[in-house]
Amino acid sequence: MHRYIRQTTFTGIGEAGQQILGNSRVAIVGTGALGTVSANCLARAGVGFLRLIDKDHVERINLHRQILYTETDADNRVPKAVAACAFLARANSDIQLEPVVAEFNADNAEALLKDVDLVLDAVDNWQARFLASEVCRKKSLPWIYCAALGAEGMTMNFLPGDGPCLRCVVPHQAITHAQPTCVALGVINMATGAIASMQAAEAVKILLGSPHVRQGMFIADFWHNRFKTIPFGRDPNCPVCSVFSKKHLEIPI
Numbered sequence: 001m002h003r004y005i006r007q008t009t010f011t012g013i014g015e016a017g018q019q020i021l022g023n024s025r026v027a028i029v030g031t032g033a034l035g036t037v038s039a040n041c042l043a044r045a046g047v048g049f050l051r052l053i054d055k056d057h058v059e060r061i062n063l064h065r066q067i068l069y070t071e072t073d074a075d076n077r078v079p080k081a082v083a084a085c086a087f088l089a090r091a092n093s094d095i096q097l098e099p100v101v102a103e104f105n106a107d108n109a110e111a112l113l114k115d116v117d118l119v120l121d122a123v124d125n126w127q128a129r130f131l132a133s134e135v136c137r138k139k140s141l142p143w144i145y146c147a148a149l150g151a152e153g154m155t156m157n158f159l160p161g162d163g164p165c166l167r168c169v170v171p172h173q174a175i176t177h178a179q180p181t182c183v184a185l186g187v188i189n190m191a192t193g194a195i196a197s198m199q200a201a202e203a204v205k206i207l208l209g210s211p212h213v214r215q216g217m218f219i220a221d222f223w224h225n226r227f228k229t230i231p232f233g234r235d236p237n238c239p240v241c242s243v244f245s246k247k248h249l250e251i252p253i
Contacts, residue, residue: 035122153195
């Protein structure tokens with residue numbers, strides 16, 4: 001416990017909360033700009049098990065915002081999940097880290113999320129996000145959406161129960177056309193770092209059963225200092241909230 005003394009002194013966590021974190025299991029889908037920050041926060045906070053899922057290798061263009069990688073990782077094209085786990089193991093040898101070098105898809109999603117308490121979204125495509133949302137709704141798992149573009153970031157908690165799922169908030173028809181990307185518009189590491197840190201804070205609160213878990217979609221423009229939270233409710237016509245079957249998971253997105 002001594003290594004976490006600055007954390008356990010905080011009344012929102014305490015020693016009892018630290019024990020809960022130590023027994024918690026979290027999957028992070030994507031270990032890029034968002035996933036590396038969230039994983040770093042949770043590993044150092046003492047979350048007992050982290051499964052990091054990513055199919056890509058480290059490149060030099062990642063280094064300005066993906067905080068767990070080095071130039072050596074990029075030069076050797078180390079898989080991101082492997083490099084991230086290796087880095088975090090040096091920061092906290094008391095936790096269990098599992099790298100998964102694979103694409104998150106309909107064939108493996110349920111297996112990868114079957115034994116965790118919480119899922120963090122840190123991907124850069126809607127197909128993986130919708131899939132994570134559907135699996136988590138089916139399994140009554142909480143998960144946290146997170147995204148960043150330019151100087152903006154957004155995050156939302158999706159919890160089991162009567163609240164919305166991702167398709168309630170963003171119908172798949174709304175993203176059928178080409179969407180802006182970091183390739184076209186860029187992204188600053190201050191935005192990814194800030195919004196992913198907020199995602200990690202919500203993760204800790206969810207794991208601890210805190211009454212202060214945020215409701216609604218939080219959106220921040222870190223360049224122009226604009227911040228807002230938009231409430232969302234469940235769509236009564238949402239196909240995901242009404243059907244939790246393997247057949248539905250196979251519907252193309």
